[in-house]
Amino acid sequence: MKILAIETSCDETAASIVENGLKVLSNVIASQIDIHQETGGVVPEVAAREHVLQMVPVLDKALREADCQWEELDAVAVTEGPGLVSSLLIGRVTAQMIAEVKGLPLILVNHISGHLYSNWLDHEEEVALPALILTVSGGHNELILMKEDHSLEHLGRTRDDAAGEAFDKVARMLGLGYPGGPEIARLAVDGDREAFDFPRVMLEKESLDFSFSGLKTAVLSEVKEYIATHGLKDESEFSESFKKDIAASFQEAVVETLAAKLMRALERYPQVREIHLAGGVSANLRLREKIEEIKRAEMKFRYPQSLKYCTDNAAMIGAAGYYSLKKDSGLLY
Numbered sequence: 001m002k003i004l005a006i007e008t009s010c011d012e013t014a015a016s017i018v019e020n021g022l023k024v025l026s027n028v029i030a031s032q033i034d035i036h037q038e039t040g041g042v043v044p045e046v047a048a049r050e051h052v053l054q055m056v057p058v059l060d061k062a063l064r065e066a067d068c069q070w071e072e073l074d075a076v077a078v079t080e081g082p083g084l085v086s087s088l089l090i091g092r093v094t095a096q097m098i099a100e101v102k103g104l105p106l107i108l109v110n111h112i113s114g115h116l117y118s119n120w121l122d123h124e125e126e127v128a129l130p131a132l133i134l135t136v137s138g139g140h141n142e143l144i145l146m147k148e149d150h151s152l153e154h155l156g157r158t159r160d161d162a163a164g165e166a167f168d169k170v171a172r173m174l175g176l177g178y179p180g181g182p183e184i185a186r187l188a189v190d191g192d193r194e195a196f197d198f199p200r201v202m203l204e205k206e207s208l209d210f211s212f213s214g215l216k217t218a219v220l221s222e223v224k225e226y227i228a229t230h231g232l233k234d235e236s237e238f239s240e241s242f243k244k245d246i247a248a249s250f251q252e253a254v255v256e257t258l259a260a261k262l263m264r265a266l267e268r269y270p271q272v273r274e275i276h277l278a279g280g281v282s283a284n285l286r287l288r289e290k291i292e293e294i295k296r297a298e299m300k301f302r303y304p305q306s307l308k309y310c311t312d313n314a315a316m317i318g319a320a321g322y323y324s325l326k327k328d329s330g331l332l333y
C-alpha cells in the first residue's frame with residue numbers, strides 16, 4: 001500500500017511516499033530555516049506563505065523521486081495538528097483536494113503520533129511492543145507507552161518548556177543561531193559538563209512530567225552574572241570556553257533529567273520491550289549515549305534511522321497514517 005503523506009505543521013514543507021508504513025520511497029523537505037534565522041524564530045504568517053509557494057514543487061518531487069504515478073496511490077495522509085494553524089491549513093487543504101479529486105481515503109494524523117512512528121521507517125527489524133517512547137522536540141516533550149495494539153498511554157509531558165525549546169532559548173542567550181540544539185551539542189563536545197551545577201528538576205516523587213523553565217532561568221542568571229563580573233557589552237563578547245562550559249553543563253542537565261524520567265517509567269512498566277527516542281532532540285548524541293547506559297540488556301533501543309526522520313518530515317506521517325488506516329479497517333489486531 002502506497003501512501004502520499006504531507007506535513008506542514010511548522011516551518012518545513014514536506015511530502016513523502018511510504019510503502020506499507022515502513023519503506024520510504026521518497027522524503028522531500030523544503031526547509032525555511034534560512035528565512036527564520038533572520039528573525040531568530042518562526043513567524044507564522046511568513047511560514048504559511050512559504051508553504052503555499054513550496055507545496056506544488058515538493059509534491060511533484062516526492063512523486064518523481066519515488067517513481068510513482070498518481071494512480072498508484074492508495075491513500076493520502078496529512079498532519080492535522082498540533083502546530084501553527086495557518087501552516088497546518090495549507091497542508092490540510094492540499095491533502096483534502098488531492099483525496100477528493102483522486103477518490104482516495106484521507107487520513108488525519110496527529111503530529112506527535114507521526115514522531116512516534118519515525119522509528120518504523122527503514123528499520124529492518126519489526127518493532128516489538130510495548131515500547132516506551134520519549135518524544136522530544138522544540139514544541140513537545142512527552143513520554144508515551146505504546147501498547148501491543150498500538151494504543152497509546154500518555155505517561156508524562158512538559159509542564160512548561162519542551163527540551164528542544166530550552167536548547168533554542170539557551171542558544172539564544174549565548175548568541176548562537178537557530179535552531180539552537182545542534183549548536184549547543186557542537187559546543188558541548190569540548191565543554192566541561194560539571195563547570196556549572198544546573199538543576200535537574202524531577203517534580204513530585206511519582207511524576208513522569210517534565211519541567212525545564214527552572215533550568216533555563218538558572219542558565220540565564222549565570223549568563224547575566226558573567227556579563228556583570230566581566231563588564232561585557234553583551235553575549236557577543238563571551239569567551240569560547242564560557243560558551244562551551246555552559247553548553248556542556250546545560251546539555252548534561254537536560255539529558256540526565258530525561259534519562260531519570262525514563263528510568264522511573266521503566267521501573268513502573270517492566271513489560272516494556274523497546275525504548276524509542278523521537279523528535280528533533282533525538283539527534284542529540286549525548287542523550288543517545290545516556291539511554292544506552294540505562295536500558296536493560298534484553299531491550300532494544302531505537303532512534304530514527306536517519307537525521308531527517310528525527311526532525312519534522314512527512315515520511316513519519318505516512319507510517320502513522322498506514323497504521324491508523326489498518327487499525328480503522330480492523331486489520332491491526
Ligand code: KG4
Pocket residue numbers: 010136137138139140163164165167168179180181182185279280281282283284285310311312
Ligand atoms: O521535531 P523538530 O524538528 O520540530 C518540532 O516539532 O519542534 O525539533 C526541532 C528541535 C529544535 O528545538 C532543535 O533545537 C532541536 O530539535 N534539536 C536538537 C538537536 N538537533 C535538533 N536538540 C539537541 N541536540 C541536537 N543535536
Ligand code: ZN
Pocket residue numbers: 111115137279280311312
Ligand atoms: Zn515535530
